[in-house]
Amino acid sequence: MESKYQRTETRPFRARGRGGYQRRGQRTSEGEYSDGKDLATESAAPKIPDTPTTAQFRAIADALDAKNDLFEFLVKNSRDTTIEAKRIIFLLLRCGGLSRESLEVHQILTDAKERLRMLQNSCMRAIAREIAADDPNLFSRAFSPGLQEYVEALTLYHFLDSGILVGLEEAQKDLTFTDENAQQSYQLPVSPVNFLLGIGDLTGELMRYSITQASSATARDAVFQLCDFARAVLVEYQRVPYGIAGKDFPIKLNVMKQSVFKIERVCYQLALRQAENLPALPAYLVKVDSDGPEDAADRFQ
Amino acid sequence: MTTSVPPKSTVATVFGSFVGQLETEANLRDEIRDSVKDVDRLSRELAVALSDIHSNGASERLSEIVKEANGRFEEVRKGMEGLIAKVPTDQYYIFHENWKYTVQKLVFAAALICYLEHGRLASLEEIALVIGVKSDRKNGFHLDLEDYLFGLLSLASELSRYCVNRVTAGDYKSPGKIFTFLGELGGGFRLLNLKNSELRRRFDALKYDEKKVEEVIYDLSVRGLLVRDGDAPKEPGTFRVIDEKTRLSADFSSDSTSMQE
Numbered sequence: 001m002e003s004k005y006q007r008t009e010t011r012p013f014r015a016r017g018r019g020g021y022q023r024r025g026q027r028t029s030e031g032e033y034s035d036g037k038d039l040a041t042e043s044a045a046p047k048i049p050d051t052p053t054t055a056q057f058r059a060i061a062d063a064l065d066a067k068n069d070l071f072e073f074l075v076k077n078s079r080d081t082t083i084e085a086k087r088i089i090f091l092l093l094r095c096g097g098l099s100r101e102s103l104e105v106h107q108i109l110t111d112a113k114e115r116l117r118m119l120q121n122s123c124m125r126a127i128a129r130e131i132a133a134d135d136p137n138l139f140s141r142a143f144s145p146g147l148q149e150y151v152e153a154l155t156l157y158h159f160l161d162s163g164i165l166v167g168l169e170e171a172q173k174d175l176t177f178t179d180e181n182a183q184q185s186y187q188l189p190v191s192p193v194n195f196l197l198g199i200g201d202l203t204g205e206l207m208r209y210s211i212t213q214a215s216s217a218t219a220r221d222a223v224f225q226l227c228d229f230a231r232a233v234l235v236e237y238q239r240v241p242y243g244i245a246g247k248d249f250p251i252k253l254n255v256m257k258q259s260v261f262k263i264e265r266v267c268y269q270l271a272l273r274q275a276e277n278l279p280a281l282p283a284y285l286v287k288v289d290s291d292g293p294e295d296a297a298d299r300f301q
Numbered sequence: 302m303t304t305s306v307p308p309k310s311t312v313a314t315v316f317g318s319f320v321g322q323l324e325t326e327a328n329l330r331d332e333i334r335d336s337v338k339d340v341d342r343l344s345r346e347l348a349v350a351l352s353d354i355h356s357n358g359a360s361e362r363l364s365e366i367v368k369e370a371n372g373r374f375e376e377v378r379k380g381m382e383g384l385i386a387k388v389p390t391d392q393y394y395i396f397h398e399n400w401k402y403t404v405q406k407l408v409f410a411a412a413l414i415c416y417l418e419h420g421r422l423a424s425l426e427e428i429a430l431v432i433g434v435k436s437d438r439k440n441g442f443h444l445d446l447e448d449y450l451f452g453l454l455s456l457a458s459e460l461s462r463y464c465v466n467r468v469t470a471g472d473y474k475s476p477g478k479i480f481t482f483l484g485e486l487g488g489g490f491r492l493l494n495l496k497n498s499e500l501r502r503r504f505d506a507l508k509y510d511e512k513k514v515e516e517v518i519y520d521l522s523v524r525g526l527l528v529r530d531g532d533a534p535k536e537p538g539t540f541r542v543i544d545e546k547t548r549l550s551a552d553f554s555s556d557s558t559s560m561q562e
Contacts (some may be wrong), residue, residue, distance in 0.1 A: 053422050057489030060425075063446055068496055135438070137394035164311045168319050192319035192326075229312065236316035241327045 070130060071142050077123040078146030084119050085149040088112050089205055092156050096212030100222065105160075112157050116174075119150065124188050125177050132186035144194055151190065151198025156205050163225070165233065168195050196240060199233060200252035206230050207259040214266045227260075227267045234260045330396060333387050337400045340380040344406040347373045351413055355466045367417050370410065377407060378433030385434070385442040393442060401448050407432050408444070408452025413459060420478060422486065425449045447500055450490075454503050457483055461510040464517050473528045476517050483511050 092112050098105050127143050151171060158166040168190060176187040207230070210223050234256055240249075350373060353359060353366050388396055411431040415423035429436035429444040436444060460479050467475040487507055495501035521527040 051485055053485045053489050054492070056422070056424060057492045060446065060450070060489075061493045064493055064495075067446075068494070135391075135394055137392060140394070165315045167315045192323050195319065196323075232312040236312055236320075239316070240320060241324050 070134065071139060073130060074127055074139050074142035077127045078143040081119060081123045081127075081143075081146030082149040084115070084123070085146070085153040088115050088119070088153040089156055091115070092153070092160055093205065093209055093212070095160055096209045097216035109157070109161050112153075113161075116154060116157060120174055121177075124150065124175060128175065128177055128186050128188035129179075131188070136189050140191070140194075143188070144197075147188065147190065147194050148198040148201070151195055152201040152205065155199055155202045159202070159206070159229065160209075163229070165199070165229075168192065171195065196237075197248060197252060200237065200249075200256055203230050203233060203256045203259040207262045210263045210266050214270055220270055223263075223270060224267055227263045230260050230263050326395075329387070330399065333384065333396050333399050336380070336384040336387055337403055340377060340384060340400070341403040341406075343373065343377045343380055344403055344410065347377065347410045348406060351410055354417070354463060357466075357470045359466075360470060360472055363417060367414055370414055374411070374431055381433040388442060390441050393438075397445065401445065404432070404434075404444065404448045405451040405455065408449055409455035409459070412452055412456045416456065416460070416482065420482070422453070422482070422489075428452070450493075450500060451503060453486065454490075454507055457486055457507050457510045461513040464514045468517055468521065473521055473526045476514065476521060477527060480514050480518050483514055487511050 091108060095105050095108050123146070127146070131139055131143070154171055154174070155166050158164060172187065172190045175190060176185060178185045206226055210226050210230075213226070214220060214223050237253060237256060347370060350366065350370050354363065359366065384400065408428050411428045412423045414431075415421065415427065423431075425444060425446065426436040428449060432444065434444050435441050460483060464476050464479045467473075467479075490504055490507060493504075495504055518527065
């Protein structure tokens with residue numbers, strides 16, 4: 001696990017050394033990257049006579065290249081963030097079917113926490129450092145997918161760890177970095193929209209988790225609590241002003257509803273089965289003070 | 302999951318912490334949309350006013366048309382001022398898509414005016430000044446580089462149409478100038494490394510604009526109507542009869558190579 005992540009961590013920096021980013025534009029003043037650009041301009045020079053228009057376009061070309069290079073750099077890192085976040089989610093989903101108190105779950109959660117921390121310090125730190133020097137809003141399209149996937153992994157981790165939804169401020173705290181030597185602080189801004197879209201995917205993961213959980217004899221009661229949590233998230237999601245996150249939002253909301261319906265279906269089957277098999281109300285059903293199992297309990301009484 | 306905190310309340314707290322911020326942003330977006338609507342109306346009127354250049358008697362009224370269009374820009378600048386006041390300085394790119402198409406139309410109009418007046422390409426700085434925005438991102442509400450380029454590509458399409466209509470109106474001098482201008486513009490665009498984006502797709506249309514103008518030049522030169530700088534004006538509608546010897550001479554073949562390019 002450790003070595004796999006190392007590979008992900010080095011990827012953006014290898015890509016950066018190879019070419020694209022930091023080769024053109026204002027960063028050429030550093031000297032070492034300028035060779036590629038000089039070649040490009042020299043080969044183009046003899047073909048087109050330098051009129052004022054051409055000179056103007058040369059400056060535009062430099063500005064565009066600098067922007068595109070930075071954009072690509074961010075996309076690459078965002079992609080790496082997505083990959084690692086997805087792996088962390090899969091790791092966390094292995095908690096499914098295990099008892100909350102078991103040693104395996106403890107081990108998985110510890111691993112996930114460490115990997116999240118490493119993810120923050122590699123790709124996400126690189127993104128934060130680059131956009132701090134520029135306008136984060138201009139490049140939000142480049143790094144949003146990775147950030148959303150990360151929010152999904154982070155919220156899933158915190159839910160499994162302590163049963164709560166992690167707050168936006170707390171998530172932001174993890175993504176605020178300080179450079180040791182420069183004493184400068186910069187952050188990868190977690191916008192409400194990105195946070196919201198990340199949470200939107202969380203219910204899908206919870207649904208997957210709940211189904212494995214339901215098939216395990218030891219962990220069944222947790223499904224009812226999980227259903228309660230997912231339903232609360234859905235309710236809050238419906239309160240969000242509509243159309244705020246562009247066209248993604250209604251689609252996410254729909255998928256989320258489907259996921260919650262699936263979890264409710266699982267709860268329904270569990271409750272029915274429990275009603276069938278046991279003559280008395282199981283003790284753990286009484287403990288749960290939530291909507292779903294209560295319905296089942298009412299019917300049973 | 303065996304926690305004492307009821308999960309429902311934590312979820313509500315977390316959402317509550319940022320939903321207000323989202324609502325503020327949504328309201329601001331609505332306000333910005335209203336401002337943009339005003340400017341967009343002005344930009345459409347401006348385009349209508351400028352489309353008068355295609356009419357047959359435009360050459361006499363050209364300075365009038367340009368003057369009127371220039372006058373309209375005063376209103377545009379006022380409208381832009383209202384928009385700029387609403388956009389927080391560090392949030393330009395959050396709302397950029399709300400006004401980018403409008404700004405592109407304005408860039409087009411300003412660039413067209415500059416071409417009609419001076420026969421040259423307007424720089425980003427000049428156009429920013431005409432529209433009433435900053436040219437540098439550091440100074441606040443600015444003209445985005447790609448919006449400028451989109452405007453120039455619209456200018457190319459408009460000029461290819463203008464070129465055709467100039468010929469219809471009996472003006473054989475403008476096509477040559479437009480041809481040179483578009484050639485330079487095309488050469489400039491080919492210096493850019495465009496990504497596979499909307500801008501690149503729009504740029505792909507530029508070659509057809511160039512081709513259209515080349516065809517006009519061809520049509521004029523085979524009829525001997527092409528007037529180049531320094532040439533004596535020829536009687537319109539008269540064919541130049543060319544014998545084999547003249548056709549192969551250096552003077553004429555330079556004409557024909559230019560159209561084959």
